[in-house]
Amino acid sequence: MSLVARVNNSLFLRLFLIFSATVLVFFLIITFAIRQIDRNWRAERLSPLPDFYLDNITLIVDNIGVPPDLERANQLSQELSLTIIIRSPHINWQSDDQNDLDISRAIFVRSLSEQAQMMEVGNEDVIRVSRGGYEYYLNRRVPTLSEYDYVVVYVGLAMAALVLLLNFWLVRRLLAPVKQLREGAERICEGDLSYRVKTHRTDELGELTDSVNHMADSLQSMLEAKRQLLLAISHELRTPITRAKLHLEFMEDGSVKENLGDDINEIDLLISDLIEAERLSNQHQALLAEHVDFADYIGLVLQAYHDYKGGVVFERPEEDVSISIDKLRTRLLLTNIVNNAIRHGRDNPITVRVSFSGNHAVLEVEDQGEGISEEHMEHLSEPFYRADSARQRNTGGFGLGLYLCRLIAQAHGGRLEISSELGVGTHVKVYLPYEQESQEYREDA
Template structure:
């Protein structure tokens, strides 16, 4: 073996280069192992995150564990004389645990269903709780974002409509004052009638937007509903009021509006030779039922589902003077729904009936 002389500089240099090469090789080997381990850890974390976010993967895992556990229990019970005595309870226990895990996984679906129902009822402030950070959680987040966008859009529309309605009142009032200065005659009467209809339309629009807030828009107090019905006594109207009805917690002005619109609508379409408009107030189960019926031609069955929608009139050929602008029944529906009851519209054969039931739970 060759020995290096202490003053052999070339030999020492070769030795140092060899050592550096060995150190670099060891370092590269360590870096390669570190990168491989790091890639494995990254892959593991990605797969774990995907598994946690994927409902299907977790359900498959539960079914695989259930199948393996069931197979193991059956295999172990076959070698024992009393295997069935403990195998059946063990299988039931494993199945119950699997059912509980699956129910926990799909629990957010029930929250989504409840949120969709609440949203369909008009409760736009309802939000779906995000229970798990998985695919269903992403769907709940998107549902809540959609609800926020729709609510913002409706709030903007409502604010714009309210602002326009308020701004239109001033020029409308001035136009009416100028019209009253015009000489008397058919033109003046027609102009005043058109201005009155515009005023009623603006008032109806404002009221419909206020009632869009539902129960929060009401000013509730003890109200004698029978007394409000008696105020509608007029030629062509027949009142049927059950005695001894209790006072209810209602918005008197809004119920007055509902009654007036229903009676005017019934008088407009009633055939007097068949009978008078009937306004009935009586107990019905756990509430008090108010019904207004005429003896007119009724409504086409295909149009019943759309009655109560803004500006909808079943007969498009009718003029505004004959059929209104289509906001009367809409306001009645909003008033009824704000009090927690639907407005029921149906053909009475002959005639047409509109009814609402105010619950006794709202009694003062």
């Protein structure tokens, strides 16, 4: 495999090259800036003394005076950008500490006059004037950063910032599939096993994406096989159950016949629930949707519970709304929820509430029963899950009721929400969307 192919197929190598290139570019920028500043600084520092100083050296010393006036010397140092050093047996004075000159190492260069000589100290020109037992040394002060130097610094910083932004863009583009992988994993986790993460990458992230897609394929195949097995078994059981019901009709009435009938009906109900769940989860059968006045329809279904001991309280809005629903499946959804409330409601009142919020019809069922502990909440709408691990008949059904309710709500484009507090009761909310525009059109018609 060529080097280019290895780089294209390796996320690590590309990240390594990006950061290496960034370090190299930073090094080049900093080196260039330092060299430019150093070159300019050295040119300023090592340039010969201007003729102004050479022609006026005597006048400068006269202004300082003999004996020297140190305050005046300091003033001239500031005005003329000079470093002035005065030496005598009694004085060792220097105008500033920025220019550290070792006068003891001064080398004679040439004479400027009878009292002035050009000296050299560490590649720097220094003028020495001897007068009245004092030695005056004059040197151009070490320059600070000039405007040019600042421009070099600012340009270097701007280039460094540009390199950082380019580096950020490259890394973000390189790691973009991570976001797609996260979104895909969330979709698969929510149950959308048909979703696949699209990728054209051949590096490690591309391989990881292919692995995630392959995992989703395997999960979908296994679950589909499981559903097909349940569906096949359910259909195959219909025939012997029908024969059992037929033979049951020829038995004499009594407790045995009644118990057998209850068992057969229970198995028949389980099979019906399994088939219905398979249809909804795989969308093999479209909803038989029709427009109904939602609150009126819910009230009609609740009439079957008029003999419940605790009583069912129906709260409805002042104005009803006509929405499109599958009436049979909506009836199944409501009866499953209400039956659960009755089973665990301890004969307390059950409240059924219909409201309209935004573009959703909201159906609520609230009981004052046993409640559900927190550990079971996230699993309540899973198939065959029951809070009663012993699975006793008198404490519940097969664990398909709320699962079917969730599937029915999702088939309508809505959702199911359950909240509960142990010892207080359970509150179930079903959100079913509807189109407000179509509703307004129906009212105008």
